Amino acid sequence: MKSISIFLVFMLTVAYASSQGRCGTIQTEEMTQSFLDNKKHWNQTLAKGSMPNFIPVTFHLVANNDGSSQPTEELALEGLCILNESFELSGSNMFFYVKEFNVINNTAINTNPSGSGFLMRNQTDDASINVFIVDEIASGGLGRILGFYSPNGDYLVMRKDQMTARAYTLEHEIGHFFTLRHTHYGWDGQYYDPSNNGDTIFQTSITITEQGPIGDIVSIELQDGSNCDTAGDLICDTPPDYGFGFSCNCCILPWEVFDRNGDAIEPLMENIMSYSQGCDIQTFSPDQLVAIQASLDANNRDYLRTNVTETQYRPVRGEVALSSPAAGETVEIFDEVTFEWEPVENAEYYIVTIIGSQTFRERTTEPRLTFTELQPNEFFASWSVRAYNVFGGGCNGSMTRNFNTGTSSSAVNELDFVSELNIYPNPITSNSDITVQFTSTQTELAQVKLHTITGALVHSFQVQIQSGENRVLIDESNVTSGILILEIKTKSGSILEKIIVE
Numbered sequence: 127m128k129s130i131s132i133f134l135v136f137m138l139t140v141a142y143a144s145s146q147g148r149c150g151t152i153q154t155e156e157m158t159q160s161f162l163d164n165k166k167h168w169n170q171t172l173a174k175g176s177m178p179n180f181i182p183v184t185f186h187l188v189a190n191n192d193g194s195s196q197p198t199e200e201l202a203l204e205g206l207c208i209l210n211e212s213f214e215l216s217g218s219n220m221f222f223y224v225k226e227f228n229v230i231n232n233t234a235i236n237t238n239p240s241g242s243g244f245l246m247r248n249q250t251d252d253a254s255i256n257v258f259i260v261d262e263i264a265s266g267g268l269g270r271i272l273g274f275y276s277p278n279g280d281y282l283v284m285r286k287d288q289m290t291a292r293a294y295t296l297e298h299e300i301g302h303f304f305t306l307r308h309t310h311y312g313w314d315g316q317y318y319d320p321s322n323n324g325d326t327i328f329q330t331s332i333t334i335t336e337q338g339p340i341g342d343i344v345s346i347e348l349q350d351g352s353n354c355d356t357a358g359d360l361i362c363d364t365p366p367d368y369g370f371g372f373s374c375n376c377c378i379l380p381w382e383v384f385d386r387n388g389d390a391i392e393p394l395m396e397n398i399m400s401y402s403q404g405c406d407i408q409t410f411s412p413d414q415l416v417a418i419q420a421s422l423d424a425n426n427r428d429y430l431r432t433n434v435t436e437t438q439y440r441p442v443r444g445e446v447a448l449s450s451p452a453a454g455e456t457v458e459i460f461d462e463v464t465f466e467w468e469p470v471e472n473a474e475y476y477i478v479t480i481i482g483s484q485t486f487r488e489r490t491t492e493p494r495l496t497f498t499e500l501q502p503n504e505f506f507a508s509w510s511v512r513a514y515n516v517f518g519g520g521c522n523g524s525m526t527r528n529f530n531t532g533t534s535s536s537a538v539n540e541l542d543f544v545s546e547l548n549i550y551p552n553p554i555t556s557n558s559d560i561t562v563q564f565t566s567t568q569t570e571l572a573q574v575k576l577h578t579i580t581g582a583l584v585h586s587f588q589v590q591i592q593s594g595e596n597r598v599l600i601d602e603s604n605v606t607s608g609i610l611i612l613e614i615k616t617k618s619g620s621i622l623e624k625i626i627v628e
């Protein structure tokens with residue numbers, strides 16, 4: 127029985143390890159040298175105090191050659207929102223904002239960014255942090271690569287599915303960008319394993335086999351802090367980490383591990399530069415933040431301090447509160463449904479998502495939006511709204527509500543003497559005249575109006591309705607594209623018809 131349970135545990139461990147994610151950054155000697163050079167000025171960095179820094183980011187939205195599989199701007203903004211929250215939670219005064227979105231249609235970059243460095247360097251912006259969002263990162267070795275920083279090209283690459291996963295991958299790679307090492311530096315690819323390493327680490331050093339200068343010898347950090355300046359990540363407020371995060375992906379170390387002095391290791395599993403994703407919240411340590419700030423202040427990061435236009439951090443907070451339609455409501459008129467929500471402070475725009483048999487996504491700057499394309503008599507599983515601005519957005523989710531559409535159309539005919547109304551050509555285009563044809567049994571003066579769905583008047587003129595067949599021509603110069611309402615208004619009432627001008 128015992129042997130079976132050991133076998134099962136082994137199977138589970140293998141399955142877990144192979145699905146574990148990791149970063150693909152290779153820490154160069156230059157990065158370490160920058161870190162050490164900057165460390166000499168940590169006192170100045172600290173003395174300078176905490177003036178806010180606004181850091182521009184360019185997101186490269188990478189699609190395949192045919193434009194398919196393109197990440198949305200909102201996906202980038204959601205990741206940016208989480209990034210800003212993580213820095214805030216760490217106590218940082220650095221704020222990241224979108225400088226630009228750049229769409230790239232290139233399957234090679236999208237599926238094998240590690241082998242596409244030349245193509246990517248041609249696309250980078252020289253006055254912001256460059257983040258390429260891709261479908262896939264080809265990798266070797268243990269674990270899936272979720273993202274990496276390229277010191278050669280000075281850009282970051284993120285797997286698309288990591289942008290919103292709250293796996294802190296973007297934060298982690300930004301840490302590398304600003305010179306930080308892994309808390310488990312030296313242990314990459316040979317992470318602590320109780321069956322190999324036992325409960326006490328007697329070694330004094332470890333030889334790098336991955337993600338650093340291969341063959342370099344790194345001192346193994348002690349719990350008492352006596353060698354923290356020269357061992358591991360070279361940072362003293364992050365305790366020893368022998369690669370525990372990759373091995374357990376947990377928030378509390380499941381093993382008792384001792385260093386060579388016999389001191390029990392108390393790692394910071396919630397540290398962003400560790401490999402654990404088991405904690406709900408991951409943060410940087412205070413000294414890591416000083417190292418990041420010192421790197422930002424260094425000469426080689428001059429370019430990040432130019433073109434900075436933001437002067438105030440204006441985050442978009444909280445969920446968007448939905449107003450109408452109410453949860454479960456049946457909206458009788460199906461082809462003109464207006465969705466409304468509470469305005470969100472600092473929001474620059476909103477994305478409304480409606481999920482039924484089809485999914486609709488529309489952008490608006492107003493706290494309301496009218497949809498005219500919904501089908502009658504349909505159950506919609508949800509509608510939701512997220513708010514965005516230049517600092518990100520949408521990262522705190524959204525309320526969702528379901529609703530149904532009824533069967534009534536927004537078209538109205540109050541004129542019982544008018545029949546056989548026909549509007550053509552069909553479809554209507556903005557460079558063709560519109561003919562409105564109908565039959566009337568009486569004579570009456572009418573005002574013909576075109577207005578937008580929100581009520582703005584586009585065009586208006588008077589006609590005399592004749593008894594018999596009528597033809598009213600609207601000149602193409604008066605027709606704008608979009609959804610318009612044609613109104614024929616008389617003293618006896620109105621006809622309203624929705625027309626779509628392509």
Ligand SMILES: [Zn+2]
Nearest residue numbers: 149151298308
């Ligand atoms: Zn890393």
